[in-house]
Amino acid sequence: MRFQEEFCDPGLVQGLAAALYRESADLIEPLRLMEVCGTHTMAIARFGLKSLLPPQIRLVSGPGCPVCVTPVGYLDHALALAADPINLLTTFGDLLRVPGSVSSLMEQRACGADVRVVWSALDAVALAAQYPDRRVIFLGVGFETTAPTVAAAILQAEQQGLDNFFVLTSHKTMPQAMALLSADPELRIDCYLCPAHVSTVIGGRAYQPLAEQYGIPCVVTGFEAADVLQGILLVVRQQQAGEARVELQYRRAASWNGNQRARQLLEQVFEPRDAEWRGMGVIAGSGLQLRERFARFDAAHQLPVSLPVSREPEGCCCGQVLTGRIEPQDCPLFGTICQPETPVGACMVSGEGSCAAAWRYGIQ
Amino acid sequence: MCLGVPMQVINVGDETVIAEIDGVRCEASLLMLSDPVTVGAYVLVHAGFAIARIDADEAEETLRLMREAFDDEGSA
Numbered sequence: 001m002r003f004q005e006e007f008c009d010p011g012l013v014q015g016l017a018a019a020l021y022r023e024s025a026d027l028i029e030p031l032r033l034m035e036v037c038g039t040h041t042m043a044i045a046r047f048g049l050k051s052l053l054p055p056q057i058r059l060v061s062g063p064g065c066p067v068c069v070t071p072v073g074y075l076d077h078a079l080a081l082a083a084d085p086i087n088l089l090t091t092f093g094d095l096l097r098v099p100g101s102v103s104s105l106m107e108q109r110a111c112g113a114d115v116r117v118v119w120s121a122l123d124a125v126a127l128a129a130q131y132p133d134r135r136v137i138f139l140g141v142g143f144e145t146t147a148p149t150v151a152a153a154i155l156q157a158e159q160q161g162l163d164n165f166f167v168l169t170s171h172k173t174m175p176q177a178m179a180l181l182s183a184d185p186e187l188r189i190d191c192y193l194c195p196a197h198v199s200t201v202i203g204g205r206a207y208q209p210l211a212e213q214y215g216i217p218c219v220v221t222g223f224e225a226a227d228v229l230q231g232i233l234l235v236v237r238q239q240q241a242g243e244a245r246v247e248l249q250y251r252r253a254a255s256w257n258g259n260q261r262a263r264q265l266l267e268q269v270f271e272p273r274d275a276e277w278r279g280m281g282v283i284a285g286s287g288l289q290l291r292e293r294f295a296r297f298d299a300a301h302q303l304p305v306s307l308p309v310s311r312e313p314e315g316c317c318c319g320q321v322l323t324g325r326i327e328p329q330d331c332p333l334f335g336t337i338c339q340p341e342t343p344v345g346a347c348m349v350s351g352e353g354s355c356a357a358a359w360r361y362g363i364q
Numbered sequence: 365m366c367l368g369v370p371m372q373v374i375n376v377g378d379e380t381v382i383a384e385i386d387g388v389r390c391e392a393s394l395l396m397l398s399d400p401v402t403v404g405a406y407v408l409v410h411a412g413f414a415i416a417r418i419d420a421d422e423a424e425e426t427l428r429l430m431r432e433a434f435d436d437e438g439s440a
Contacts, residue, residue: 001385003370003406003418006427015434039367092411120412122393142411145368149411152395197368200408200416230430252423253368253408253416262396262415352367 003252007224008047016229017052024236027056031239032188033232034324036178037195038065038352039223045357047225057232060324063177064195065352066142067094068322068345069277073310074170075100078139080305081168082113087303088131090124091139093117098346101310121153121167128157128165137299140169145197147171147288148262151269154290154297166299169289172275174198175206176286182214187324191235193221193228196250201266203258207246215244222250269294278312278346279319318345321354328358335359368408370418373401383409 006012024031035041041061044050050059063069079100082089089105096106096117109115114134118124121138128136140150150167157165174195181187194207199220207218217238221231231249238244248254266288275287290298312319316338317331328334328347334355338344347353371383371392380391381401392407392414399417401407406418 001370002372003423006423012427012430016430019433119390120393122412145410145415148396148415149393149413152393152413197408197410197415200368226430227426230426230433233433249426251426252419259396259398259416261398265396 004224007222007226009226012226013052013229016226016233020057020229020233020236021054023233023240024054024056026240027236030056030058031190031236032058032060033191033193033235034060034062034181034189035193036062036064036174037193037198038068038350039197040064040193040195040221040228041354041357042352043223043225043228045361047228048361049225049228052229053232057236061321061354062181062324063277063280063322065347065350065354066146066172067098067350068318068347068353069172069279070098070141070170070346071276071278071310072101072312073276073307074141074168075104076308076310077300077305078105078168079103079108080307081137081299081303082108082115084305085114086135087114088127088134088136089113089115089139090118090127090136091115092141094350094352095139095141097343097349099313099343099349101308121150122156125153125157125160125162125165128162129160132164135164135166135303137166137168137303140167140171143172143174143195143198144201144266147270148201148265151265154269154294155265157297158294163296165297166302167290167297168299170275171270171288172277173272173286173288175202175210176283177277177280178207178210179213180280180283181323182210182216189216189324191239192216192218193231193235194218194246196220196222196254199250199254199258201259201262204246204248204254204256206258211244211246217244218246220246220248220250220254222252279322313344316345318347321347327363328355329363331355368410368415370406371409373403373405373407376401376403381407381414383407383414
């Protein structure tokens with residue numbers, strides 16, 4: 001497929017790997033590079049890129065998987081809503097198997113709850129129009145890439161005059177989380193590979209405060225093998241030159257200013273709020289909530305349910321994995337009781353989770 | 365979840381396009397794109413929306429810069 005195959009060309013990948021070896025040779029201290037996008041995590045594991053890197057380059061995964069950073073309390077809220085037979089829950093597939101405190105959406109579905117996987121938030125709006133006697137609730141999880149699509153769905157529901165469409169929002173925004181990680185001396189992040197598709201929306205400009213305030217080079221990087229290696233090469237060059245700025249490697253889709261239309265949708269429908277991230281606690285201004293005008297679509301306020309006291313699974317180290325403090329294999333549950341078929345933590349469930357990547361492609 | 369698939373536009377409607385990759389077709393909303401798209405263009409599709417156009421010239425330039433990173437050394 002065009003724009004994929006040519007960026008995975010073996011000659012190109014080997015050439016870039018050789019260039020990385022050559023240009024990293026003078027590094028005295030190893031560089032710690034964090035990627036904060038689940039698709040990067042998967043791409044690095046799938047292509048085996050760590051095996052191509054010189055020892056001076058250390059890749060660590062950050063909180064880039066939206067399902068993984070969603071706290072257990074959100075799942076419990078969704079499960080409580082699913083228990084009412086008038087409610088029809090709609091979700092992207094990767095949330096289905098994530099364990100809540102006592103159950104998962106998939107288990108609830110097996111017990112009769114109406115939980116449906118949709119391809120787009122617009123499909124959930126169509127279901128609301130199709131079933132006027134049901135309450136159709138969309139589970140709004142995701143970063144800046146996904147949130148505008150949910151904003152568009154809410155506007156469409158408003159336009160159609162639907163009063164049975166709701167969203168349980170847990171959308172999060174990446175730069176605030178990156179700022180928290182950047183300020184953590186224990187993590188010692190030297191450079192960021194910035195998420196490609198989040199950046200198509202928010203633009204490279206959004207990372208400029210990080211580069212300036214924390215002196216961390218940031219490169220918006222694509223997802224094919226050669227993209228990732230070139231992104232690493234660009235941060236190495238910045239590091240060598242003593243620079244810290246934002247560069248765009250993924251120029252074919254991401255720009256400095258991002259997608260204006262998508263940003264307008266975000267701005268129109270959502271406003272910032274403090275949000276809880278699994279493993280990181282509450283981060284100021286890192287979430288999105290519906291503006292007052294759209295409050296009637298807010299499932300959390302319109303459809304009150306009693307919520308259990310949520311608890312993280314015992315022994316689960318997802319929080320430390322998500323912040324790059326430990327590798328998946330350092331968790332005592334990894335590969336023992338926590339496996340893709342019987343996941344304990346979200347990082348083993350999601351197709352973008354670090355533990356799922358390490359399990360599927362091996363530890364490198 | 366932020367998965368975006370580069371797909372080729374094969375049909376343009378009023379508010380949506382039909383896009384294709386490896387024989388798989390899907391409908392994608394144009395609500396998030398400012399400029400019109402034409403048949404044959406490539407777009408990134410995420411969760412039922414075309415979220416970005418893929419710029420073929422920029423892609424070529426990126427490939428050229430990638431080769432330059434090691435070709436220069438080879439010819440030096």
